[in-house]
Amino acid sequence: MADTQRTLIIAKPDAVQRGLTGTIISRLEGRGLKLVALKFRVIDESLASRHYAEHQGKGFYAGLVDYIGSGPSAVMVFEGSDAIAAARASIGSTNPVAAAPGTIRGDFALQVGRNLVHGSDSPDSAAREVALFFEADEIVSYTRDSDRWVVE
Ligand code: IDP
Ligand code: MG
Numbered sequence: 001m002a003d004t005q006r007t008l009i010i011a012k013p014d015a016v017q018r019g020l021t022g023t024i025i026s027r028l029e030g031r032g033l034k035l036v037a038l039k040f041r042v043i044d045e046s047l048a049s050r051h052y053a054e055h056q057g058k059g060f061y062a063g064l065v066d067y068i069g070s071g072p073s074a075v076m077v078f079e080g081s082d083a084i085a086a087a088r089a090s091i092g093s094t095n096p097v098a099a100a101p102g103t104i105r106g107d108f109a110l111q112v113g114r115n116l117v118h119g120s121d122s123p124d125s126a127a128r129e130v131a132l133f134f135e136a137d138e139i140v141s142y143t144r145d146s147d148r149w150v151v152e
Helices: 013-017 021-031 045-051 061-068 083-091 104-108 123-133 145-149
Strands: 004-011 034-042 072-081 117-119
Touching (some): 004 021, 004 083, 004 123, 013 021, 013 072, 021 034, 021 072, 021 083, 021 104, 045 061, 045 123, 072 083, 083 104, 083 117
Antiparallel strands (some): 004 072, 004 117, 034 072
16 A cells, blocks of 8 residues: 655746746646645745755755746645655656656656656655644644545
8 A cells, every 4th residue: 555645746936937836736736636735935945955855965955046036936746646756757757858758857858957746756855845834833734525536
């Protein structure tokens, strides 16, 4: 039996500016993942430095913090069976040139510094990232009638 997991998904500022927020939600919802939390905000430098702590010291770090704070992002939690790996697979490889067609990055992006979307990469990262952006009472537990047609 697969694990029910939660994962943090961010439609980054380029996705918002290009009108792709709905497409990103739609790709993940269409797969059967369930939206359980959503907020729209600018990710300021302080929050970016905590979210991307693992990348501090890398050459692209300053550009990454500028990019993620360059406009509003749609920050979400999706829940579902193996949600972390499933969302990462739908998002595609970090470098969009290597991302498979059919993935979000493979269909809509060209460069690693404008790759549209963030998805947690492990259960530990997901727990940390979800807690960074959401209070426990901002995540909504509910039943969807369609879930039994997605998960056996
Ligand atoms: P991920 O988003 O696929 O998990 P990470 O390696 O965790 O990829 O990197 C976080 C983000 O940092 C990437 O999504 C991308 O926006 C940015 N990034 C990673 N590597 C580079 C790079 O070499 N140049 C510019 N930006 C990068
Ligand atoms: Mg990552």
